Structure formats: C-alpha cells, structure tokens
C-alpha cells in the first residue's frame with residue numbers, strides 16, 4: 655500500500671525528525687516499542703526519556719531496552735508525563751528534538767488506566783516549551799475506548815488553536831474506516 659498505516663506513519667515521521675545524538679521523549683512507553691525504536695535512532699550520543707504510570711509498563715520497557723542493548727541511552731521514568739520538565743537534565747532543557755505519545759490504554763492490561771485530556775495537553779505544552787525549532791511532537795490518538803472521545807475532542811481543540819506562525823499541525827487519518835480507528839496529530843515547531 656502506498657499510504658502508511660498509522661503506526662508506520664508515526665515511525666516514519668520520527669525517522670525524519672530524529673538523528674543520532676538527539677534528545678527525545680516517549681510520553682507513554684507502554685511495552686517500550688517506541689522507546690526502543692527511538693533509542694536505536696539517537697544512539698549512544700543521544701538520549702530518550704520514557705514515561706509511564708504503570709509499573710508493568712516500566713518493567714516491560716526496561717526489559718525490552720536491555721534485550722535490544724539500548725539501555726545506556728534511555729531513562730525510564732515511573733511517573734506521569736505531566737512532570738516531564740522535572741526529569742530533563744539541565745543540558746537537555748530547550749534541546750528536545752521530538753516526542754511521541756501513544757494515547758489510550760496499554761493493550762493486554764488494565765483498560766481503565768488511560769491517558770487523560772488535561773494531563774496529555776499539559777505534557778504536550780511542557781514539551782513544546784522545551785522543543786527545539788524544527789522539532790516534532792507526534793500523538794497517536796486512540797479514541798474508541800471509554801474516555802477516548804473526550805481526549806480526542808480536547809486535543810483537536812488544543813492543536814487547532816496553536817498559532818500557525820510558530821507551529822505546523824498535521825492530522826493524518828483514514829476517514830472512511832469504521833470503528834473509531836486511531837489517527838495521528840503531529841506538531842512541528844517552526
């Protein structure tokens with residue numbers, strides 16, 4: 655297929671935005687797939703900060719990073735992404751190149767532990783404030799679960815309100831798919 659599926663497109667955006675040596679954030683590390691993917695791109699000279707509020711997710715992510723040999727360049731943080739600024743090393747502040755958020759719940763786990771509109775938006779604002787010009791934030795928005803619609807609506811309202819002089823916002827969505835398929839919001843700081 656010519657058009658990338660949602661997760662492939664999220665990764666291809668990250669590959670375009672991120673290089674060796676960059677500082678990046680995974681706002682919702684879950685099982686660590688995105689964290690490991692990013693850690694490989696940034697290499698030993700870069701760094702990935704990965705957040706999750708579930709111990710299971712933290713353990714799974716640490717284990718994946720260990721197996722893939724990319725733990726050195728990663729910090730896995732058992733806390734909400736709302737507190738991202740508190741964990742950045744001083745020299746990384748204002749120097750973040752990209753962030754990814756896979757929203758919703760952890761597949762195969764407790765479906766009531768979900769990302770919430772206020773927290774997600776607060777975290778995105780915090781990352782935007784520390785993002786380099788030319789940096790990118792990718793949000794993969796799952797909204798079929800209880801609470802998902804509220805987060806989707808709040809996010810769409812927030813990203814639409816970002817001033818177009820300093821931000822480019824993309825919505826990548828398959829509009830003829832049934833059953834509330836996920837979609838991507840990407841914010842480029844310009």
Ligand SMILES: C[S@@+](CC[C@H](N)C(=O)[O-])C[C@H]1O[C@@H](n2cnc3c(N)ncnc32)[C@H](O)[C@@H]1O
Nearest residue numbers: 682683684685686687688706734735756760769
């Ligand atoms: C869709 S999953 C992420 C999947 C992950 N990217 C992967 O590669 O496996 C969403 C994750 O967000 C986490 N989460 C929910 N609220 C959060 C918050 N405030 N801060 C950080 N993570 C949160 C959940 O615990 C869950 O693991």
